[in-house]
Amino acid sequence: MTTADVAKCSIVLFVAVAFQQVVLDPISVVGAHPEVMVLLCVAAGYVAGPERGAVFGFTAGLVADLFLPTTFGLSALIWCVLAYGVGVGTSGLVRSAWWLLLLVAAGATAIGIALYAMLEAVLGEPGVLTAYLPQALVVGVAGALVLAVPTFKLVAWALPAPVSEASSRSSARGPNR
């Protein structure tokens, strides 16, 4: 990653945290709100591949954990694995269908939210699974569908795909396309 990439990623993280705190947190539907930070990590894995996505997810998780009174490092662990998984799972896909991005955004966000709740339960808070998870999933997935396109574009600007992956994707589509 170049210095310019790091600067762009820092700007994206800062904007996302501010957007989450100021705009999304007040939108409380049955006690849950959309989560742009999870979507950001999903987008990083999808756009920049597993390795860069994982590093971005880890960093974004540490930043997000600073604003939460829950266990520090939990978001970093889940989001780096999530971004890596998205990167690996979508690396072989031909990304021509418009709905693929929405499918990845919604599905991976749901997995990320569920993983977070399950790890909280493992760490001694089993009540989280029944008290918070259902509404967090519904609102989180709905928010991901609405915010997917601008978030993926923002991450693509900050964290472009590595040259090798980009060229392999274009070659997978065939020489005349």
Place this chain on the structure above:
Amino acid sequence: MAASRRTHRPRLTLVLLVLASITIITLDYRGDTKGIVGKASAIAHDALAPIERATDAGFRPIGGFLAGALHGGAIESENARLRSANGALERKVVQTADIRRRLAQLARLDHLPWAGNLPSVAAQVVAQNASNFEATIQLDKGTDNGVEVGMPVVAGAGLVGRVVAVWHTGCTVQLITDVRSNVGVRFGPQGDLGLVAGRGQGRSLAVDLVAPGTPLHRGEVLFTSGLQNALFPPGIPVAWVSSFSSSSSASQESVSAEPSADLAVLSYVSVLQWQPAS
């Protein structure tokens, strides 16, 4: 060989990041990082505070608009009911109701009979639920105003929660409805003991450790017990009993309770400058 290295590098990166995360979680769980993380968290909150204040006027209405759009059905039906009920006069009452409610909350904070001589800091609720996996509120008072982690937070009608994170200009309060919250309570003429546990926002509270056959009645008020090493001073109303049942084979009564303070419409609260004995 070069291709193999390229394939393995992302996996190695992931393993390193996972190990780093697990190390951080373990240190945080042991309490080794509380000081560092607390300071970093306070710096992060303080850094964002001016932006939040600066953008508040612009963004808060957008958040409110989106929230309103999501609750559109309920608002429409409420509007229809209001129109059919009383027209312009009814709307006027609705407009002033919110102001009256805020004033009443502030007035009640001036007369908290159960707070005794404890010094307190009045604070405004500025945000709810920083995470989807906790029931919290954020206040506009922090260390600059003498607020510290562990201090109890009350509203006019009773206990709201306790401060779990603080920075210069604000703090986070864990509500008594959060699943991590447990409050020791005392009730009834005999001073029976129980434990009020949160079950999530909007849900009733569970009252545990109530022995079978304990005399109870609906509406019974549960007060903080203030036992040794308790997290709250004694005598603060926590909740009232909404239902209870007992079976012959049960080891404890099954008791549900509702919070004394209306946690859904909090505008102003009071932070009691009291610290639990360590």
